Amino acid sequence: MPYFYKRGNMGKQFTVIDEEFKCSHCGALVPKLGYSCRDHCNKCLYSKHVDINPGDRASDCMGDLVPVGIEPNSKKGYMIIYKCQKCGAIRKNKAAEDDNYDLILKLSANPMI
Numbered sequence: 001m002p003y004f005y006k007r008g009n010m011g012k013q014f015t016v017i018d019e020e021f022k023c024s025h026c027g028a029l030v031p032k033l034g035y036s037c038r039d040h041c042n043k044c045l046y047s048k049h050v051d052i053n054p055g056d057r058a059s060d061c062m063g064d065l066v067p068v069g070i071e072p073n074s075k076k077g078y079m080i081i082y083k084c085q086k087c088g089a090i091r092k093n094k095a096a097e098d099d100n101y102d103l104i105l106k107l108s109a110n111p112m113i
């Protein structure tokens with residue numbers, strides 16, 4: 001079974017920053033992830049440049065992070081590679097279990113990476 005179709009146990013232990021938010025790119029209301037930090041939209045995969053280190057919300061860039069590629073990681077599953085539209089920084093976020101799998105497939109075939 002593909003990793004992305006395996007629904008996680010949406011338990012009630014929220015020990016990391018995991019917030020519901022409205023995606024500024026596609027407008028989808030993205031629910032809390034439940035097992036980890038929700039750091040990108042699961043519909044369009046866009047994220048925001050708000051972290052310097054993952055989860056710290058220490059960056060004041062706030063540019064749109066555009067998904068540009070996929071990097072398989074043997075330990076963490078898929079990593080989504082982002083480029084910040086504002087400052088050009090390259091960032092990687094772990095893909096979530098309920099991410100748009102079609103988009104991930106498209107990105108993994110992206111010749112840019």
Ligand SMILES: [Zn+2]
Pocket residue numbers: 023024025026027028041042043044045046
């Ligand atoms: Zn979105």
Ligand SMILES: [Zn+2]
Pocket residue numbers: 049061062063084085086087088089
């Ligand atoms: Zn940025």
